[in-house]
Amino acid sequence: MKTDQELPETQVSRTRAVGWLLQRLTGVGLVLFLALHFWVQHMPTGFLATAEEYRTIMRELGEADPGFAGAVAEGKIKEALPGEHVITSRKVLERLQNPLWKTVDILLLLFAVMHGMNGLNNVLGDYIQRPLARNIVLVSCWAAALLLSLQGLVSIMEVGNW
Amino acid sequence: MGAWLLHRLTGLFLVVYLVLHIMGLRSLADPASFEIYVTTYRNPLFKAAEVLLLGTVAFHAFNGVRIILQDMFFRSDRHKLLLYGVLVLTAAVTLIGGYPIIYPYFIAPLLP
Ligand code: HEM
Numbered sequence: 001m002k003t004d005q006e007l008p009e010t011q012v013s014r015t016r017a018v019g020w021l022l023q024r025l026t027g028v029g030l031v032l033f034l035a036l037h038f039w040v041q042h043m044p045t046g047f048l049a050t051a052e053e054y055r056t057i058m059r060e061l062g063e064a065d066p067g068f069a070g071a072v073a074e075g076k077i078k079e080a081l082p083g084e085h086v087i088t089s090r091k092v093l094e095r096l097q098n099p100l101w102k103t104v105d106i107l108l109l110l111f112a113v114m115h116g117m118n119g120l121n122n123v124l125g126d127y128i129q130r131p132l133a134r135n136i137v138l139v140s141c142w143a144a145a146l147l148l149s150l151q152g153l154v155s156i157m158e159v160g161n162w
Numbered sequence: 163m164g165a166w167l168l169h170r171l172t173g174l175f176l177v178v179y180l181v182l183h184i185m186g187l188r189s190l191a192d193p194a195s196f197e198i199y200v201t202t203y204r205n206p207l208f209k210a211a212e213v214l215l216l217g218t219v220a221f222h223a224f225n226g227v228r229i230i231l232q233d234m235f236f237r238s239d240r241h242k243l244l245l246y247g248v249l250v251l252t253a254a255v256t257l258i259g260g261y262p263i264i265y266p267y268f269i270a271p272l273l274p
Contacts (some may be wrong), residue, residue: 084266116177
């Protein structure tokens with residue numbers, strides 16, 4: 001088994017440099033996308049339902065679907081507390097109706113997955129020396145990135161109508 | 163060294179969370195499952211965890227920006243100062259962003 005030292009030096013350092021650069025580029029993008037994501041999904045803005053809005057949404061969805069009403073009756077879907085802002089499917093749908101928001105969410109997904117899996121690969125590369133093991137890690141990280149991206153894309157694309 | 167380790171640990175933690183998060187979003191396909199999914203995240207324990215998650219992201223993000231800027235523009239005698247800046251910004255964002263998150267669960271019940 002060849003070690004790092006025995007491989008052509010340029011080859012090892014080039015893959016590592018690409019990983020290093022990719023981490024920085026995706027990191028910069030994530031600052032913007034994560035800030036937006038936090039603002040719309042975790043802060044009390046119109047992108048979440050107020051307690052009153054959530055009560056209406058629960059009632060309407062319950063009337064349309066007995067399964068939904070059942071989940072409410074069993075306490076699996078809970079009313080909002082006073083002053084609470086709730087993430088809810090209808091508000092997500094409204095937001096994703098806008099192509100710009102849908103694009104932002106897709107970019108957030110792809111950047112986060114790439115940054116996360118490339119970061120994982122960079123970390124593991126620090127502790128794993130054998131070239132074969134390194135290649136297995138590299139391929140696994142990118143395979144995981146591909147699967148996660150596809151799964152996330154399906155979820156996003158199913159919401160809204162384009 | 164401490165900052166390096168913390169950056170690495172927060173990064174790995176966020177990867178685990180990201181995978182769970184993306185898998186959880188499959189429930190968006192059906193309103194009832196999505197509301198059930200969201201409801202499991204709406205209790206005092208998870209609201210506290212949400213603020214911790216915010217703190218984790220905020221540290222990793224500000225520290226990541228510090229690493230990038232430092233590599234490009236700053237002499238090493240400025241690095242300590244930049245790190246303090248990261249800690250202050252992390253604390254500020256976590257407190258300011260965390261307040262509305264925990265308000266209905268921990269603060270409103272205490273008010274008369
Ligand atoms: C605003 C958001 C973010 C910024 C600015 C950012 C920035 C960075 C930077 C610059 C690095 C390279 C560190 C180095 O080379 O020493 C890094 C590493 C890493 N990031 Fe992020 N990141 C962000 C969000 C995230 C998120 C959401 C995740 C999880 C999915 C994540 C996971 C990782 C991992 C696993 C590493 C590798 C850690 C290491 O090499 O020690 N990051 N990040």
